Amino acid sequence: MVAASSPACMRAKKTKAVGIPVVDLSLDRSVVSELIVKACEEYGIFKVINHGIPWEITSRLEGEGVRFFGKPADVKQRAGPATPFGYGLKNIGLNGDKGELEYLLLHTDPFSIAERSKSISNEPQNFTCAANDYIEAVKELASEVLHLVAQGLWIPDKHVFSRQIRDVQNDSVLRINHYPAVKNQDPSSKVDEIGFGEHSDPQILTVLRSNDVAGLEICMNDGLWIPVPPDPTQFYVIIGDALRVLTNGKFVSARHRALGNSSRNSRMSMMYFGAPPLTASISPLPQFVSPQNPRLYRPFTWGEYKKAAYSSRLGDCRLDLFKLRPNDDKLALFS
Numbered sequence: 293m294v295a296a297s298s299p300a301c302m303r304a305k306k307t308k309a310v311g312i313p314v315v316d317l318s319l320d321r322s323v324v325s326e327l328i329v330k331a332c333e334e335y336g337i338f339k340v341i342n343h344g345i346p347w348e349i350t351s352r353l354e355g356e357g358v359r360f361f362g363k364p365a366d367v368k369q370r371a372g373p374a375t376p377f378g379y380g381l382k383n384i385g386l387n388g389d390k391g392e393l394e395y396l397l398l399h400t401d402p403f404s405i406a407e408r409s410k411s412i413s414n415e416p417q418n419f420t421c422a423a424n425d426y427i428e429a430v431k432e433l434a435s436e437v438l439h440l441v442a443q444g445l446w447i448p449d450k451h452v453f454s455r456q457i458r459d460v461q462n463d464s465v466l467r468i469n470h471y472p473a474v475k476n477q478d479p480s481s482k483v484d485e486i487g488f489g490e491h492s493d494p495q496i497l498t499v500l501r502s503n504d505v506a507g508l509e510i511c512m513n514d515g516l517w518i519p520v521p522p523d524p525t526q527f528y529v530i531i532g533d534a535l536r537v538l539t540n541g542k543f544v545s546a547r548h549r550a551l552g553n554s555s556r557n558s559r560m561s562m563m564y565f566g567a568p569p570l571t572a573s574i575s576p577l578p579q580f581v582s583p584q585n586p587r588l589y590r591p592f593t594w595g596e597y598k599k600a601a602y603s604s605r606l607g608d609c610r611l612d613l614f615k616l617r618p619n620d621d622k623l624a625l626f627s
């Protein structure tokens with residue numbers, strides 16, 4: 293399948309100092325829900341503070357990541373190649389994309405985690421527990437954010453989004469990226485090096501946490517890239533394509549990238565990608581469709597979208613394949 297490509301951001305080089313919205317989850321719920329909706333409409337990303345996830349849960353998985361990536365190359369290869377799950381080195385996805393990183397990509401299903409742990413750690417139980425505890429914690433955080441999204445959008449069913457990622461058949465994924473420090477680099481060559489190329493995440497939402505090494509950037513509407521400051525104790529929420537569709541384009545799915553690591557320290561990021569079951573329907577909710585706001589996307593299942601994602605290159609605009617042309621929705625009414 294061929295997807296449209298070359299969005300404005302792929303060509304833009306400038307960066308801008310703009311602040312990413314910060315949402316304090318300990319504040320009054322109605323205030324928080326409004327702030328979240330505004331951030332999802334304007335940026336497609338926000339930072340959550342006072343999230344309630346114990347540091348011990350985050351640091352245990354981080355420790356497992358550091359231990360794994362610190363192993364000799366041939367030992368790490370035993371957990372690979374990533375097809376798409378497993379250990380990946382420089383190859384991203386299945387269609388030739390490359391990045392300056394290594395990573396672990398795991399399905400969050402506890403049986404898959406337990407199986408994979410055997411090739412990741414000498415003490416698989418420790419890795420399994422650390423990963424499962426982290427997944428549970430960030431899934432709770434993601435659900436809470438999705439409840440607040442529903443509240444901020446005045447949707448009576450506050451579980452409308454969160455039930456998708458809480459379903460036992462959910463297709464959520466955990467990723468740990470490691471961007472090694474580039475040693476003895478020529479300072480003039482570091483500008484354009486890409487660690488993980490520009491893209492939007494296909495799922496409902498992503499919960500991202502990194503160590504204190506910078507690299508993540510977000511693309512604004514005007515094509516400018518803005519840095520996302522690392523904050524090891526907090527989490528960033530990134531809106532994915534599926535939530536963009538469910539809100540009929542009211543929310544933006546932020547295009548982002550990670551620059552190659554030009555720091556003396558290596559960068560490690562951990563992402564939870566919250567996804568629905570493969571059979572779940574992804575279609576604009578009726579409250580976002582009206583004569584003034586015609587339906588922008590045709591209905592599809594998460595399974596269909598995932599297939600499109602894995603048939604496309606990282607930077608492709610996959611959602612374009614599911615866009616309706618003007619008047620398509622009216623035709624559908626009469627066919």
Ligand SMILES: C=C1C[C@]23C[C@@]1(O)CC[C@H]2[C@@]12CC[C@H](O)[C@@](C)(C(=O)O1)[C@H]2[C@@H]3C(=O)O
Pocket residue numbers: 376384385386387389397465467491492493494495565601602603604605606
């Ligand atoms: C090049 C690719 C890697 C990716 C699958 C794809 O074909 C296009 C989407 C990519 C992405 C981006 C967000 C997540 O990191 C990811 C796991 C996902 O669901 O979609 C990756 C995929 C991957 O690395 O396998």
Ligand SMILES: O=C(O)CCC(=O)C(=O)O
Pocket residue numbers: 467469488493502507508548549550561563
């Ligand atoms: O490593 C990062 O900070 C971002 C990686 C990312 O966007 C992804 O894995 O989808």
Ligand SMILES: [Fe+2]
Pocket residue numbers: 491492493548
């Ligand atoms: Fe991403």
